[in-house]
Amino acid sequence: GENVEQHPSTLSVQEGDSAVIKCTYSDSASNYFPWYKQELGKGPQLIIDIRSNVGEKKDQRIAVTLNKTAKHFSLHITETQPEDSAVYFCAAPDGYNDMRFGAGTRLTVKP
Amino acid sequence: DTGVSQDPRHKITKRGQNVTFRCDPISEHNRLYWYRQTLGQGPEFLTYFQNEAQLEKSRLLSDRFSAERPKGSFSTLEIQRTEQGDSAMYLCASSPGPLGNSPLHFGNGTRLTVT
Numbered sequence: 001g002e003n004v005e006q007h008p009s010t011l012s013v014q015e016g017d018s019a020v021i022k023c024t025y026s027d028s029a030s031n032y033f034p035w036y037k038q039e040l041g042k043g044p045q046l047i048i049d050i051r052s053n054v055g056e057k058k059d060q061r062i063a064v065t066l067n068k069t070a071k072h073f074s075l076h077i078t079e080t081q082p083e084d085s086a087v088y089f090c091a092a093p094d095g096y097n098d099m100r101f102g103a104g105t106r107l108t109v110k111p
Numbered sequence: 112d113t114g115v116s117q118d119p120r121h122k123i124t125k126r127g128q129n130v131t132f133r134c135d136p137i138s139e140h141n142r143l144y145w146y147r148q149t150l151g152q153g154p155e156f157l158t159y160f161q162n163e164a165q166l167e168k169s170r171l172l173s174d175r176f177s178a179e180r181p182k183g184s185f186s187t188l189e190i191q192r193t194e195q196g197d198s199a200m201y202l203c204a205s206s207p208g209p210l211g212n213s214p215l216h217f218g219n220g221t222r223l224t225v226t
Contacts, residue, residue, distance in 0.1 A: 043217035096209035101153025
């Protein structure tokens with residue numbers, strides 16, 4: 001089955017700086033890679049996803065890159081703001097009925 | 112799109128008691144999932160429904176756990192004879208298609224504390 005590893009586990013940046021979170025996956029058949037943001041007391045919310053037919057996708061200050069050969073994908077947040085502080089999870093499908101999640105990265109943006 | 116809703120948001124129970132949680136998915140999604148999340152970890156898959164049929168269960172789902180989706184709309188997750196190790200956040204999610212290329216839409220979860 002799919003195995004997803006995520007690092008770092010914690011990340012602290014100054015407001016306005018960039019943040020990068022990296023994930024690796026094991027199943028070369030995986031073709032869809034979502035990223036979720038989880039705020040305290042809430043469920044994970046999808047923030048961006050990428051399919052394997054593209055290498056990069058951007059949505060305002062958030063971007064995701066995918067390297068299928070190396071089986072890793074990364075989340076990039078530019079011009080970070082205090083409201084970006086949260087736990088971020090990467091994920092990859094394990095077949096059609098399960099999504100495997102990384103262990104999460106706690107991002108703290110200091111004003 | 113009113114999102115996935117879960118009830119209750121919090122449940123405190125004594126060891127040995129039974130608890131039941133409810134999930135209302137996004138109405139146009141026929142796929143519904145239950146996940147469990149413990150502190151400092153990502154969500155872990157428990158079970159999956161397509162319409163009213165329970166098609167997959169994780170080995171994490173012991174005999175004390177049962178889930179239903181009787182009319183293919185809302186779902187319930189029951190835990191019998193709760194143990195302290197059951198304390199976790201129980202997340203419900205729905206999706207518009209197979210997870211191989213569709214996202215999960217999560218509710219805000221039910222936090223269970225077993226004392």
